[in-house]
Amino acid sequence: HVEAVVFDLDGVITDTAYYHYLAWGKIAEELDIPFNPSVNENLKGVSRQESLRIILDHGGKEDKFSKNEMEKLARQKNEYYKEMIQELTPEDVLPGIMELITEIKNENIPLGVASASKNAPTVLRALEIDHLFEYCADASRMKRSKPDPEIFLTVCEALEARPGHSIGIEDARVGIEAIKKAGMYAVGVGKNLEEADLTWKSTEYLSWTSIKNRFLTKN
Ligand code: B16
Ligand code: MG
Numbered sequence: 001h002v003e004a005v006v007f008d009l010d011g012v013i014t015d016t017a018y019y020h021y022l023a024w025g026k027i028a029e030e031l032d033i034p035f036n037p038s039v040n041e042n043l044k045g046v047s048r049q050e051s052l053r054i055i056l057d058h059g060g061k062e063d064k065f066s067k068n069e070m071e072k073l074a075r076q077k078n079e080y081y082k083e084m085i086q087e088l089t090p091e092d093v094l095p096g097i098m099e100l101i102t103e104i105k106n107e108n109i110p111l112g113v114a115s116a117s118k119n120a121p122t123v124l125r126a127l128e129i130d131h132l133f134e135y136c137a138d139a140s141r142m143k144r145s146k147p148d149p150e151i152f153l154t155v156c157e158a159l160e161a162r163p164g165h166s167i168g169i170e171d172a173r174v175g176i177e178a179i180k181k182a183g184m185y186a187v188g189v190g191k192n193l194e195e196a197d198l199t200w201k202s203t204e205y206l207s208w209t210s211i212k213n214r215f216l217t218k219n
Contacts (some may be wrong), residue, residue, distance in 0.1 A: 002109050002215060004161030006152055006179075007133075009115035010044065011171030012189055012203065014092050014127060016085065016117070017044060023080035024055060027073055033059030045172030047116050047145045048074050078119075085119065088126035095204035101132055103208035110134040112155035114168065114178075116145055135159055147177035152184060167215055169206075170196075185215050 010016040021040045028035035039058050043051040052074050056062045065073070104111060113120055113136040120139065124130035135158040137151050144150045156163045168179035169187045176196045179186040188196030189203055198214050200206050 001165065002107075002167060002212060003165040004110050004112060004156055004159040004167070005104050006112040006114050006155045006159075006166060006168045006184070008045070008168075008170040008172070008175050009113055009117060009120050009123060012094070012169050013097055013113075013129070014088065014094055014123065016088075016119075016123060019081055019084040020051075022084060023077050024051065026080050027052075027077045028055055028059070031056075031059065031061065031073075033061065045116055045146050045170075045174045047139075048078065048118070050145065052077070082119065082122070085123055085126060088123060090128045093127050093129065095202075096206045097203055098129075100203075100206050100208055101129070105132060110159040110161065112159050113137060114151045114155045115139060116142075116151070146172070146174040147181065149178050149182035152178055152182040156182070156184070165219065167211065185218065187211055 007013055017040065020043060021037065024043065025035050033055060035055065039055065042054050046054065052070060053062065056065065101111065111133045113124065113133050115137065116139050118139045120136055121130065124133065124136060135155055137155050142151050152168055153163060156166050163183040166184045167187060168184045169189065170176050170179060171190045173192060176186050176188050176193050180195060186196040188199040189206065193199050197218065198211065
């Protein structure tokens with residue numbers, strides 16, 4: 001019996017990575033730092049402050065800004081980002097995800113969201129799927145970011161589910177590591193996720209029957 005299924009947001013439920021990319025791109029341009037999709041790959045699942053550090057590092061400007069200035073840059077990025085995500089609609093839920101959520105809900109299994117994004121509740125509302133999740137972690141209250149298991153453990157606890165009887169779904173390596181460290185069953189979506197118990201090339205191939213069967217034979 002599966003006690004809970006915990007979803008990552010960006011890259012699993014929707015592709016907000018694209019908007020993070022555009023928003024950071026504006027900041028990088030203002031700072032005259034080269035920015036491209038491969039730098040953006042390193043920002044997946046990483047917190048806002050840490051993302052800024054990676055970008056400054058990439059431009060060789062890691063020690064050019066004070067703590068205050070860095071906070072201001074991160075705030076500015078978030079302003080750009082918040083404006084962009086206003087355009088999200090239910091059509092931006094990635095292929096296969098609505099079907100997957102519906103099948104899990106039909107079995108009365110509680111659903112949670114473990115996203116590093118402080119904007120996660122806004123994104124879920126814009127996609128009109130917030131009511132389908134019993135719990136969404138508050139990223140601002142996490143002490144440690146992924147690959148630390150804190151966020152996944154917090155969601156399991158809120159859902160009164162034992163991690164060893166729960167499933168996590170992630171698209172980032174750090175996320176898979178966090179799920180495994182939490183003692184949960186890890187489902188990966190995308191490339192380079194060898195640590196996952198089960199991986200799919202993209203969300204459209206996710207099948208609840210296969211996930212459940214694989215999970216139940218392992219447990
Ligand atoms: P925010 P996830 C992560 O979402 C993104 O992948 C990452 O690029 C972003 O920096 C982070 O959220 C923080 O987002 O600036 O909105 O607080 O994959 O953990 O759902
Ligand atoms: Mg992600």
